Amino acid sequence: MTTSREMVSSEYKFGFHDEVDYLEETKAGLTRETVEAISRFKDEPQWMLDFRLRAYEHFLSRPMPMWGGDLMQIDLSKIVYYRKPSQGEEKSWDDVPDKIKKTFERLGIPEAERKFLAGVGAQYDSEVVYHSVREELSKIGVVFMGTDQGLKEYPELFKKYFATVVPPEDNKFAALNSAVWSGGSFVYVPKGVEVPLPLQAYFRINAENTGQFERTLIIVDEGAKVHYIEGCTAPIYTTDALHAAVVEVIALPHSKVRYTTIQNWSNDVYNLVTKRAHAHAHSTVEWIDANTGSKLTMKYPSIYLRGEGATAEVISVAVAGKGQHQDTGAKAIHLAPNTRSRIISKSISKDGGRTTYRGQLKVVPGATGVVASVRCDALLLDEGSRSDTYPYIDIQEDDTTMTHEATVGKISQDQVFYLMSRGLTENEATNLVVQGFLEVFTKELPMEYAIEFNRLVKLEMEGSLG
Amino acid sequence: MTAAEGAEGAVASQLATGQPAPRPMAPARQAPTDLTLTFVDEATVRKVAAAAADPDWLLADRLAGLRGFEALPIESNRLYTPYVDLRNAHLSAARPYPAGGTADARGGAAPGKAKLPEGAAAYAEFVEDRLAALVLSPEARDAGVALETLASLGARDPELLRSLLEGGCTLPENDKLGQMTRALWTHGLFVRVPDGVRLELPIVLRWAMGAPNGALLSRTIISIGDDAQASIVEEQVGSASTANASGATGEAATEPQAFFAGTTEVKLGAGSTLSFAGLQDFAANQIAFQHRSAVVGRGSSLRWALAQLGCRVIRSRIDNTLEGDGSSVEQAEIVFGSTDQLFDLTSYTRHIGRDTTGNLLSKGALSDRSRVYMKGLATIDLSAHGTDSYLGEFAMLLSKQARSVAIPSLEIDQPDCRRVAHASSVGPVDETQLFYLESRGLDPDEARKLIILGYLEPVVARVPLASAQDRLRDLLEAKWAARTGAAHPSAGQATAAVA
Numbered sequence: 001m002t003t004s005r006e007m008v009s010s011e012y013k014f015g016f017h018d019e020v021d022y023l024e025e026t027k028a029g030l031t032r033e034t035v036e037a038i039s040r041f042k043d044e045p046q047w048m049l050d051f052r053l054r055a056y057e058h059f060l061s062r063p064m065p066m067w068g069g070d071l072m073q074i075d076l077s078k079i080v081y082y083r084k085p086s087q088g089e090e091k092s093w094d095d096v097p098d099k100i101k102k103t104f105e106r107l108g109i110p111e112a113e114r115k116f117l118a119g120v121g122a123q124y125d126s127e128v129v130y131h132s133v134r135e136e137l138s139k140i141g142v143v144f145m146g147t148d149q150g151l152k153e154y155p156e157l158f159k160k161y162f163a164t165v166v167p168p169e170d171n172k173f174a175a176l177n178s179a180v181w182s183g184g185s186f187v188y189v190p191k192g193v194e195v196p197l198p199l200q201a202y203f204r205i206n207a208e209n210t211g212q213f214e215r216t217l218i219i220v221d222e223g224a225k226v227h228y229i230e231g232c233t234a235p236i237y238t239t240d241a242l243h244a245a246v247v248e249v250i251a252l253p254h255s256k257v258r259y260t261t262i263q264n265w266s267n268d269v270y271n272l273v274t275k276r277a278h279a280h281a282h283s284t285v286e287w288i289d290a291n292t293g294s295k296l297t298m299k300y301p302s303i304y305l306r307g308e309g310a311t312a313e314v315i316s317v318a319v320a321g322k323g324q325h326q327d328t329g330a331k332a333i334h335l336a337p338n339t340r341s342r343i344i345s346k347s348i349s350k351d352g353g354r355t356t357y358r359g360q361l362k363v364v365p366g367a368t369g370v371v372a373s374v375r376c377d378a379l380l381l382d383e384g385s386r387s388d389t390y391p392y393i394d395i396q397e398d399d400t401t402m403t404h405e406a407t408v409g410k411i412s413q414d415q416v417f418y419l420m421s422r423g424l425t426e427n428e429a430t431n432l433v434v435q436g437f438l439e440v441f442t443k444e445l446p447m448e449y450a451i452e453f454n455r456l457v458k459l460e461m462e463g464s465l466g
Numbered sequence: 467m468t469a470a471e472g473a474e475g476a477v478a479s480q481l482a483t484g485q486p487a488p489r490p491m492a493p494a495r496q497a498p499t500d501l502t503l504t505f506v507d508e509a510t511v512r513k514v515a516a517a518a519a520d521p522d523w524l525l526a527d528r529l530a531g532l533r534g535f536e537a538l539p540i541e542s543n544r545l546y547t548p549y550v551d552l553r554n555a556h557l558s559a560a561r562p563y564p565a566g567g568t569a570d571a572r573g574g575a576a577p578g579k580a581k582l583p584e585g586a587a588a589y590a591e592f593v594e595d596r597l598a599a600l601v602l603s604p605e606a607r608d609a610g611v612a613l614e615t616l617a618s619l620g621a622r623d624p625e626l627l628r629s630l631l632e633g634g635c636t637l638p639e640n641d642k643l644g645q646m647t648r649a650l651w652t653h654g655l656f657v658r659v660p661d662g663v664r665l666e667l668p669i670v671l672r673w674a675m676g677a678p679n680g681a682l683l684s685r686t687i688i689s690i691g692d693d694a695q696a697s698i699v700e701e702q703v704g705s706a707s708t709a710n711a712s713g714a715t716g717e718a719a720t721e722p723q724a725f726f727a728g729t730t731e732v733k734l735g736a737g738s739t740l741s742f743a744g745l746q747d748f749a750a751n752q753i754a755f756q757h758r759s760a761v762v763g764r765g766s767s768l769r770w771a772l773a774q775l776g777c778r779v780i781r782s783r784i785d786n787t788l789e790g791d792g793s794s795v796e797q798a799e800i801v802f803g804s805t806d807q808l809f810d811l812t813s814y815t816r817h818i819g820r821d822t823t824g825n826l827l828s829k830g831a832l833s834d835r836s837r838v839y840m841k842g843l844a845t846i847d848l849s850a851h852g853t854d855s856y857l858g859e860f861a862m863l864l865s866k867q868a869r870s871v872a873i874p875s876l877e878i879d880q881p882d883c884r885r886v887a888h889a890s891s892v893g894p895v896d897e898t899q900l901f902y903l904e905s906r907g908l909d910p911d912e913a914r915k916l917i918i919l920g921y922l923e924p925v926v927a928r929v930p931l932a933s934a935q936d937r938l939r940d941l942l943e944a945k946w947a948a949r950t951g952a953a954h955p956s957a958g959q960a961t962a963a964v965a
Contacts, residue, residue, distance in 0.1 A: 394871045401891075408886040
């Protein structure tokens with residue numbers, strides 16, 4: 001394999017940019033008035049305004065986190081915190097404005113929907129503009145809508161769970177999101193209901209300097225089961241955009257939730273996301289999380305195992321190329337007996353990119369019979385790239401079985417040589433080895449996604465190989 | 467959001483509904499990062515320098531250390547800031563021993579008349595601030611081996627002392643406590659093994675500390691020449707002045723504490739070998755900060771075998787710098803904790819040369835309310851082609867209240883490595899092994915003891931002096947017998963009531 005080499009410049013696949021008339025938007029920068037204006041635009045109840053203001057105050061008082069990626073380049077005063085593309089929620093595809101529709105068509109959403117989607121919530125900038133849930137799902141009581149709409153239509157359920165998993169005081173960017181959140185998905189799966197197909201939402205950042213602050217709340221009632229898929233693409237801009245989302249998942253007893261993310265923001269986006277789940281007794285929560293895009297991602301999907309017998313699994317993939325820093329990882333906090341967690345992390349650094357695994361595994365006193373494992377593997381493809389591993393393992397209960405392993409290496413030349421001897425080019429051989437390295441992740445994806453993801457990795461790899 | 471933010475820990479414990487917080491509260495309101503020492507200031511530094519008749523460069527070096535101390539936070543590595551806890555250190559009454567160089571001249575028998583321990587090549591002992599022994603075997607002396615105090619080195623060869631100390635030697639620049647020792651050291655030893663000398667027998671260094679409110683700051687400078695070979699055994703124990711002779715016994719919560727800050731600063735020339743065994747068994751009222759740093763030259767190898775048994779709070783930092791091509795470090799450290807001891811252990815290994823090897827292993831057995839923080843970071847520089855780096859951090863929890871934190875970290879800039887890996891595990895005593903031993907007629911307590919001592923044995927076996935090995939085994943057994951939970955061997959298996 002050759003060493004570092006200029007990335008073959010290729011136009012960002014989804015880098016088109018539509019001109020949309022924005023009906024309502026706040027002025028750039030964040031003030032108390034911005035927060036009040038957002039709440040007013042949305043005609044929200046008083047408690048939500050109070051919540052936003054409390055979060056705003058906390059955001060101001062909280063220092064910028066210094067322990068992770070470089071956040072000094074973000075100019076919070078230049079960001080537009082709220083922008084509304086069109087009035088109201090769209091029930092049918094036909095009603096979606098043409099320009100927005102065209103964007104989604106180029107991303108292939110309608111096709112995907114026709115094929116196998118159970119429902120689509122597509123986020124265009126700050127508001128959910130399109131939304132459909134298959135009739136049969138509505139009949140069995142599954143709620144899948146924009147978070148703003150969820151607040152209006154299910155006020156009690158919403159208030160009961162909102163911000164219980166990620167309070168605004170959790171971290172600076174959770175506070176920011178809590179102050180200015182807009183859009184995101186609200187999902188409720190009633191007792192015993194198994195959603196047969198994945199629920200999907202597409203998120204896109206459009207318009208220069210738009211911060212996107214979606215807020216997703218997923219409540220899965222007792223014995224219910226759901227798979228939620230989130231995929232992101234964004235157009236390329238010259239200045240930096242900020243994406244600070246909060247995702248809260250509540251898995252009630254005996255339920256099962258899987259949350260799959262394929263993050264492919266363009267390489268100028270700061271992606272600072274707090275994702276956390278509460279796993280109640282005998283529930284299962286799985287985060288399947290891939291990060292290939294963005295300039296800097298700081299994201300550590302977490303599971304608080306609160307009920308006896310709960311299970312957590314995180315499979316996380318990060319690919320960092322030129323100018324990128326993927327500071328990702330996972331957290332499992334064991335708060336109850338006989339809980340299990342498994343964390344698998346795979347990362348690839350190339351062309352001067354940097355990956356950081358930052359994880360936490362914690363077992364509190366009294367959480368007996370915990371079985372936990374963490375495995376981190378990193379590939380460093382060339383000089384000038386960097387890989388860091390920072391696992392925090394804090395065990396306060398003697399009846400715990402915890403194992404952790406990590407390795408860092410380069411692509412095995414033996415494997416590449418073998419494949420080349422079978423007639424593959426070096427590029428193909430290397431590609432195959434990388435795909436094999438990531439297979440633990442890819443095999444968890446629905447087929448269409450797996451194909452797309454492999455294509456994406458191949459595209460990424462082309463830049464680094466002769 | 468952060469793995470490191472302490473706030474999350476608080477949330478986590480809140481969420482553990484119905485769990486009484488078992489951890490004892492500190493008597494006064496003292497933040498975990500509060501350092502209660504009251505004598506670290508410029509006046510004291512100048513007093514120390516004046517009493518020792520320091521040359522100007524040394525005073526300047528001390529003042530540079532003081533500036534570092536003042537500028538730095540207690541933990542300068544952001545990775546580890548949540549895991550600092552000095553709340554059990556109450557040192558406001560501690561006063562440094564009067565400087566005056568070495569106090570060689572004080573005390574009864576001349577240190578040079580002390581008896582050389584059997585099987586040792588040289589021997590130095592400090593009892594509190596008094597140099598109690600300083601002897602070399604005739605063979606070692608003839609071979610040109612040096613063992614002397616830094617004061618006597620300064621008198622004999624001031625330029626050599628200067629070349630060894632100026633600029634902080636190998637003490638980490640970003641370490642507040644290391645810089646404190648640089649500013650205020652009053653005692654010190656110099657060990658030199660000249661080029662080509664292969665010393666078969668170990669050099670024994672012994673520190674007996676623990677007088678209430680005493681504070682001793684010392685530096686040990688070790689220079690191993692090209693193609694030389696040596697082994698050193700460092701024993702740190704309680705002195706007769708302490709009420710409790712061993713960290714294994716008693717809570718010592720009310721007794722005035724003693725303070726010790728000591729360095730081991732090693733330089734290994736090309737093709738040399740050093741085995742260093744450190745046995746820390748200070749008394750239960752001792753608070754200690756250790757700094758061990760080594761720069762390893764081309765083709766040289768360094769072996770650390772470290773046992774941490776004593777102290778109320780021990781904070782230790784090791785810096786291995788694998789500078790020379792083909793250099794290697796093998797580091798094995800064991801911890802046996804009881805009562806409310808805290809072992810705060812950090813180890814940095816930096817690979818710079820080509821084909822260097824780092825093999826680091828930490829193992830802890832923790833009873834009662836004892837805690838260990840095992841913080842390890844291996845850094846592989848862009849220049850370090852062909853690195854082999856392994857870091858293992860393992861703990862066995864022997865009681866419900868014990869706690870183990872492992873943070874085995876890696877920072878890698880060079881992909882062309884032979885191996886880069888780390889591993890960690892935490893668990894109770896293996897039930898299958900227990901069952902096997904019990905089926906052979908051992909009672910459960912005896913069986914558990916065997917398993918734990920076996921688990922720690924790899925480090926014991928690496929101590930290069932038979933008598934020190936035996937002593938370490940005895941200490942581990944004594945510690946096992948003395949742990950608070952000893953009366954209830956089955957306590958560890960009791961099912962906790964959890965809401």
